[in-house]
Structures are given as structure tokens and as C-alpha cells.
Amino acid sequence: MSLRxxxxxxxxxxxxxxxxxxxxxxxxxxxxxxHAKGMYVFNYTxxxxxxxxxxxxxxxxxxxxxxxxxxxxxxxxxANQVMSRSRPEYADYIQWLSIxxxxxxxxxxxxxxxxxxxxxxxxxxxxxxxSDEAYSAHFFVHGLRxxxxxxxxxxxxxxPQEDLLLMSDIQNPYxxxxxxxxxxxxxxxxxxxxxxxxxxLAGELATLDDSDVSKSRVTVVRVNPPPAPxxxxxxxxxxxxxxxxxxxxxxxxxxxxxxxxxxx
Numbered sequence: 164m165s166l167r168x169x170x171x172x173x174x175x176x177x178x179x180x181x182x183x184x185x186x187x188x189x190x191x192x193x194x195x196x197x198h199a200k201g202m203y204v205f206n207y208t209x210x211x212x213x214x215x216x217x218x219x220x221x222x223x224x225x226x227x228x229x230x231x232x233x234x235x236x237x238x239x240x241x242a243n244q245v246m247s248r249s250r251p252e253y254a255d256y257i258q259w260l261s262i263x264x265x266x267x268x269x270x271x272x273x274x275x276x277x278x279x280x281x282x283x284x285x286x287x288x289x290x291x292x293x294s295d296e297a298y299s300a301h302f303f304v305h306g307l308r309x310x311x312x313x314x315x316x317x318x319x320x321x322x323p324q325e326d327l328l329l330m331s332d333i334q335n336p337y338x339x340x341x342x343x344x345x346x347x348x349x350x351x352x353x354x355x356x357x358x359x360x361x362x363x364l365a366g367e368l369a370t371l372d373d374s375d376v377s378k379s380r381v382t383v384v385r386v387n388p389p390p391a392p393x394x395x396x397x398x399x400x401x402x403x404x405x406x407x408x409x410x411x412x413x414x415x416x417x418x419x420x421x422x423x424x425x426x427x
Contacts, residue, residue: 175199176270177289178241179208179412181363184217185283188337190362192416193219196241198270205232210416231421237269244278244286245269259387259395261301275301276395277361287363290403290411298405301384304344304397306358314355317346318396319388325349327381327399329360329368338362340369344381344399357397364401367411371403378404 180194191214197204207228211219215228224240225232232238246256257267260275274288290298307318321327326347335341342360346353359365360381368376385398405411 176274178270178273178286179289179363179417180280181285181287182211182214182219183283183285184214184219187217189217190285191217191219192363192412194222194225195417195419196238198237201235203234203237205238206419206421208416209418209420211420213416229420231419240280241273241286242269244280245272255391259385259391259398261385261398275398277303287361290364290367290401292410293402296405297402298411299400299402300364301398301400302361302364303395304358304399305361305394307396308393310356310358314357315393317353317355318357319386321346321383321386321397323383323385325383327357327383329379329381330356332359338365340365342368344397360401363412364403368403370414371405371407375404375406 176198178196179192180196181190182193183190191210192208193211193214195206195208205225207221207225211221211228221228222240224238236242246253250256254264257264257272260267260272262271262275273286277285277287279285288300290300293299307315327344328347330343330345332338332341332343340362342365344357344360346355346357348354360368368379371379380402382400382402383397384400387395387398403411
């Protein structure tokens with residue numbers, strides 16, 4: 164990767180838009196939102212072509228699959244998912260996400276919260292480059308509400324910087340790459356499954372060699388007690404060791420459909 168590519172990657176913040184087939188429950192990456200130099204750029208990705216075969220239709224505000232959409236303001240589709248600063252719970256919300264108030268712009272909030280926009284649409288961020296061979300991503304552990312009472316109670320005793328472990332769930336009926344998140348047996352009889360790594364991160368880890376996966380690390384960033392919703396309970400950071408020459412999310416499904424320039 165050239166110095167110019169590294170600089171571009173660092174200065175461009177990217178969110179992806181995913182669509183779920185309501186029948187198979189499979190997720191498809193259908194869109195990409197880039198933000199750089201004060202400009203927002205949205206493109207559909209090649210994943211939208213496959214999703215279209217399963218019933219996906221273009222979003223009303225982005226009607227053409229092969230068009231590049233640009234704006235100096237974040238598009239309403241995404242802006243509508245960001246909590247208003249006037250809401251009384253806004254300050255608590257930003258704390259749950261562990262974002263400094265002066266850094267809490269719409270892209271940062273959406274990247275951290277991983278919002279479900281509708282029953283079939285969700286947002287997820289591109290990981291941040293840390294070095295030549297490392298990327299990191301913040302995420303909330305998925306599915307804690309479906310775990311045992313003991314696991315939920317254990318979640319309240321997690322501490323910042325505590326290590327958690329990933330465990331393959333090879334018989335998961337919904338995701339072949341599913342990775343459960345569990346405690347690292349910090350104390351006796353302390354093996355609790357807390358939930359799951361978000362599927363988009365599990366899918367990327369599945370593309371790596373076992374040696375790279377084994378070097379990946381999950382650490383607790385913050386635990387949010389009630390009244391925070393339980394899906395905002397455990398904020399973690401995944402550091403992925405990345406010896407591949409291509410960055411994460413560089414597969415065909417993530418490529419923009421537009422043939423024109425896609426970055427500001």
C-alpha cells in the first residue's frame with residue numbers, strides 16, 4: 164500500500180449499508196457511505212446486485228444502483244438515525260458510546276452504535292487502520308439478552324481492558340462464521356458466553372489465516388449499566404492482526420457499482 168493510499172484511508176471515514184433477506188436471513192452489503200473533506204458520497208456496492216436477486220430494491224432517496232450521490236450534508240437516510248442533541252438522554256447516549264462530545268459527529272455516532280435503520284437495513288463501519296498489520300473496530304456484543312441470567316450478571320462485573328475470548332459456533336443455523344464472545348476465565352468457574360461478535364467482523368476474521376485470527380484481541384472498553392438498553396451493555400474493541408496486502412472489507416461485495424470517481 165502506497166503512502167498516498169494510507170493517507171486517503173486514514174482521512175476517509177466509511178460506513179456500509181447492509182440489507183437482510185427476510186426469508187433466508189442472510190445479510191448483503193448493498194451500499195457504502197464515505198465522508199472526507201466535508202463531502203458525503205454514497206454508492207451502491209456489488210453486493211446490491213446479488214441482493215436484488217433476493218428481493219432488494221433501491222432506496223427511494225438513492226433510486227439508481229450505478230449512480231454516485233454526493234452532498235455536503237449527511238444524507239437524511241443516515242441523519243435520521245442519529246439522536247438529536249436536544250434529547251434529554253443525549254449526553255448519556257454519547258457516554259454509552261464512549262465518544263468525546265467534541266468528536267460526536269454523525270459518522271462517529273453511527274460507526275459506534277451500529278444502528279438498525281429498519282427491520283432489514285443496518286449500518287456498520289470500516290475498521291480503523293492502526294499499523295501496517297493491524298486494524299481495530301469498536302462494537303457492542305450482540306445477543307446478551309438471549310444469554311443466561313448468570314452471563315448477564317457477569318457482564319456487570321466486566322472491567323475496562325479486560326480480555327474476552329472468541330469461540331467458533333460452527334453449528335449456528337444463521338451464520339457459518341459466527342463467533343461467540345466469552346469471558347476469559349479470570350476467576351474459577353468463569354466461562355460465560357456473553358453473546359456474539361457482529362457478523363460483519365466475524366466474516367472478515369473468517370478470511371484470515373488461523374495464525375492471524377489467533378493474534379486478534381477483544382478487550383472491554385466500557386460496561387453500561389441500566390438504564391442503558393442491554394444491547395448497549397458491553398462495548399468492546401477488536402484488534403485484528405492483518406498480514407494480507409488488501410484491507411478489510413475489500414471483497415467484491417464491497418466494491419462500488421459506480422464506474423466514476425467515488426471519493427472526494
